Amino acid sequence: MSFGRLVVSGAVALLTALAVAGCSSGSSSSTPVTTAATPAAGSGTAAPGGANQLQADYQRVIADVLPSVVQITTASGLGSGIVYDDKGDIVTNAHVVGTATAFTVTLANSTKPLDATLVAGYPDSDLAVIRLSSPPSGLKPATFGDSGKVQLGQITLAMGSPLGLSSSVTDGIVSATGRTVSEPDTAGSPGAVIGNMVQTSAAINPGNSGGALVNLDSQVIGINTLAATEPETNGAAAPGIGFAIPASTVTSIANQLIKEGKVTNSGRAALGITARTYFDQDFRPAGAVVVAVAGGGPADAAGIQAGDVITKVGDTPVDSLNSLTTALASLAPGDRTTVAYTRDGQNRTAEVTLGTLQTP
Template identity: 80%
Template sequence: MTAGAVTVAAALAVTGCSSGSSSSGSSSPAASSTGSASAASAGGNQLQDDYQRVIGDVLPSVVQITTANGLGSGIVYDGKGNIVTNAHVVGSATTMTVTLANSSKSLDATLVASYPDSDLAVIKLNSPPSGLKPAAFGDSKKVELGQITLAMGSPLGLSSSVTQGIVSATGRTVSEPASEGSPGATISNMVQTSAAINPGNSGGALVNLDSQVIGINTLAATEPDTNGGVAPGIGFAIPAATITSIADQLIKDGKVTNSGRAALGITARTIFDSGFQPAGAVIVSITAGGPAASAGLQVGDVITKLGDTQITTLNSLTTALASLSPGSKVTVTYTRDGQSKTADVTLGTLPSS
């Protein structure tokens, strides 16, 4: 994280140096050096002021959530006491306590509803205090590579902590490990950030320098060679557009009626070949009248390709579907009785859960 700050400050210093040296053709080397140093200092101070302004604006909207099984973070969604967080933060709990950023007092809260397929949930304070400060959510379409980000939450139980980085990538499709409250959700359009994301950050805010929440901190990448050790500087956040869409439905209806996620209308499992290698996703049940059924797919068919994407496991099928939209058409390649076949399927919408 320090390296990120140095990089930004250095860029500002270069800009200041260029501007300072062109302001007077007769400046002495000493004068130019002094001007450059002053410009660099001014740029660094401005960035620091921006950080502190954003922290002052948004941190009061970030809370710590404690359940019987652990803790995480959340974001105040409205003045009525609704708080949005990750589904895996609340797990199976229906009651929990919440600690606001500006208080040490624990407040009781109750689960409104959870949608594990997108790893989002809403809880509500039983007795919301006056002065709650809802967060402002940004436009996901305006999130761009290189934007400065601040991650706010309670990593390792250290409430109201802030780390900084940049938007490292957008549009990532990420599969989470299965855990309590999360079936191993595959989530599309995630924001990748270099801001440190640690246990306890889940459900907290990823914020831009306009004091807008652009994502909910959800998970960090792990290194396969370190037995699950966190890969530094690779974290992922669910985008603001998904947060607001799902949260609004959970608050209004107590469930998700339009997930915005594509579905084939089947349940499936990974199938293995004679060499015990994964060989596709076999359909074990199919929704009558659903997309797959309407296209002629049947129970027992083994899906081996979705569009141009090779399918070897159920997870690869789920990941491929997460990158598509309901209503789009895709060619499904499958085997039936040893014969390879194709079907054009108009994707439906993943139902509520």
């Protein structure tokens, strides 16, 4: 199984759209479409009063949050975003923004297009902030929840503009937390590796990228970013497997982009090395070879040197630079872990206290 960012450019067949990078759609529509089917009961049948209350909860959350979810259009595609503050800042995925610096934004309660410009982006976490050039009165910023309180089985609503259908809503549950997911490569560059993602069964389709994953307390618990695809079926969507960047990451990165215009604290674990994929005598990837070690960094303090080949981090095998990045994405700065490596053909291990990934 692989993962596709749901970005679509131009008029593309739906199955093809699901397999390409990003969550934006080339088509557009001003007709709101809301779809929210009541989840199947676990055991027994819900009483009519309970079903009516659940429906009322859905409708309340949609009324509360949907006005904060916008449609973002660039010259090459379409995606979603979330109103972050009353100054006109909107948070979205970096892959929705792409290389654009100017955008058209349509609010959920309006058909009038608004101009916006790029504040800054941070592709390593696939997040970006854009700003309305002339913010209208009555902007409704979303409320972001505590990612640490997200629990398996919680009901979720995914809001955005799938396939250009603005103000659409789908429902599901939190299927898992703490997922580490690698985005697909783009233009020959490796995609971002994002840790601690929220997995949901709510349908996430092209155009949903940058939209809101919401709980029944009307809180955004994540930004819809990825959907799973199945390589054995030519990249067709794997239904009910979508991923959202957790709210804690969103708010941390967005606050820095707005205040500093860049990210100064990534919140991501690092060894303090520069590395590349190591290939064995049969030209098979067999680890991550250390090219350089930052003086005074975690690897340096643990005695790791340039030329060492890292083969495992904790219990996770490492056979390439990408797998090393994936292993580190599941950890946090300050975590202590064992790093296995080879030096001059000899197997070694080191206990490393991880640092913070430095940003350019």
